[in-house]
Amino acid sequence: MLDARLAPVLDDLRSRSLYRVRRVVDGRHAVRMKVDGRDCINFCSNDYLGLASDPRVAEAASNAFARVGTGSSGSALISGYNAEHRALEEELADFLGRPRALLFSTGWATNMGVLKALLGRGDAVVADELNHASLIDGARASGAQYWRVAHADLNAYERALQQAALDRxxxxxxxxxxxxxxxxxxxxxxxxxxxRHSGAALMVDDAHGFGVLGERGRGSAELLDVEPEVLVATLGKSLGCAGGFVAGSETLIEYLVQKARTWVFSTAPPPAIAAAGRAALRIVRAEPELRARLHANIARFVDGARERGLPVDERAVSTPIQPLLVYDDARALQLSRELMSRGFWVAAIRPPTVPRGTARLRITLSAAHEFAQIDGLLDALAQSLRALPVPYGL
Structure with missing residues (x-):
């Protein structure tokens, strides 16, 4: 009975070019990779600083595995809180200039746990419609009234916040x-x-800005000189590790220790992963040239795309995420496969990850990319777009 219910859903996804298939990576997750048995250059990961394959980070994890074992064996409030966890939290807080930080098993668990702990029935959450799915699900699960505003629409934010204030x-x-x-x-x-004007708290998920933006790599909040009450980020992107964290006041963190269910009731992350995170954070602090190299690579891609007549999203020219809209789901898959045949791995992003009618390639840059690899991708993109059997809609 269950399979009979599920199989038509899978058939429908296949028919609409929305079926998802995992690719298998053999070896390190780096710029040069072996994917499904073939060599390629990776332009779709979130390893913005190239630390996922940095031997210093791997060595820190290896040493910690030998010293403390593979697992934490329990939740942080029972038996799982290791000295490596505490040290990472302290170092994250110091790096961000915040009183405290709290480590979660994943970024998803962080957002879900924080929003459900802070909000409940009678409260309100006002959120951008293009927020990450974990923020959307956390807001919905909180039980608060949920105002989902049009992307970057400041007037819509203001109206929703004013209404929340009127409703007390x-x-x-x-x-x-x-x-x-x-x-x-x-x-x-x-x-x-x-x-501030409405008396609301500001929560920022800086998963893709942390380690990348700002003079010291503290993220979008540092870049724009803002201190949100709640700052969330992950270790799985610029730090090349795994896990999520929230940084804020002493009161906020102690409250979450008591109330964030995804933290209270989850096994603590392996201590060795925290050790790897500490090593990666030390590199971020000590080697600003990694960020400089990343931003040089972003500029190389943007300038090269313009020279070749490829579309550039002007809103994204200062970040490592470069979307190339294809609009049609099937064409996005075609383009991704064509690039893979030329040795470049760029994932096709389709609904529900993005709104319907906005299928795209999500091209991401890393400090580990070389200019020649970026130029090669740009040439392959221009050639592959011309090779599509139908207009690609740009």
Whole structure:
């Protein structure tokens, strides 16, 4: 009975070019990879600083595995809170200039746990429609009234916050710092001002800005000189590890220790992963040239795309996420496969990850890319677009 219910759904996804298939990576997750048995250059990961394959990070994890074992064996409030976890939290807080930080098993668990802990019935959450799915699901699961506003529409934010204030609701304004599929940066100064005027708290998920933006790599909040009450980020992108964290006041973190169910009731992350995160964070602090190299690569891609007549999203020119809209789901898959045949791995992004009619290639740059690889991708893109059997809609 169950299979009979599920099989037609899978058939429908296949018929609409929305079926998803995993590719198998053999070996390191780096710029040069072996994927499904073939060599390629990776332009679709979130390893913005190339630290996922950095031997210093791997060595820190290996040493910790030998010293403390493979697992934490329990939740942080029972037996799972290791000295490596505490040290990482302290170092993250120091790096961000915040009183405290709290480590979660994943970025998803962080957003779900924070939103459900902070909000409940009678409260309000005002959020950008293009926020990450974990923010959307956390807002919905909280039980608060949910105002989902049009992307980057400051007037819509203001109206929703004013209504929440009129209704005497406690409100949290929630936004990505860097939007994961579009690459644009939220107008955090304007959002902070709106939140302040309405008495709302500002929560920023800076998963794609942390380690990448700002003079010291503190993220979009540093870049735009804003201090949100709640700052969330991950270790799985610029730090090349795994896990998520929230940074904020002493009161906020102690409250979450008591109330964030995805933290309270989850096994703590392996201590060795925390050790790897600490090593990666030390590299971010000590080697600003990694960020400089990343931004040089972003400029190389943007300038090269313009020279070749490829479309550039001007909102994303300062981040490593470069979307190339193809609009049609089947054509996005075609283009991705054509690029793979030429040795470049770029994923096709389709609904529900992005809104219907906005299928795209999500091209991501890393500090580990070489100019020649970027130029090769740009040439392959121009040639592959011309090779599509139908107009690609740009």
């Amino acid at each position: 609701r406690f409100a949290v304004l929630v936004t990505d710092g860097v939007f994961s599929m579009d690459g644009d940066i939220a107008d955090l100064p304007a959002l902070a001002q709106l939140a």
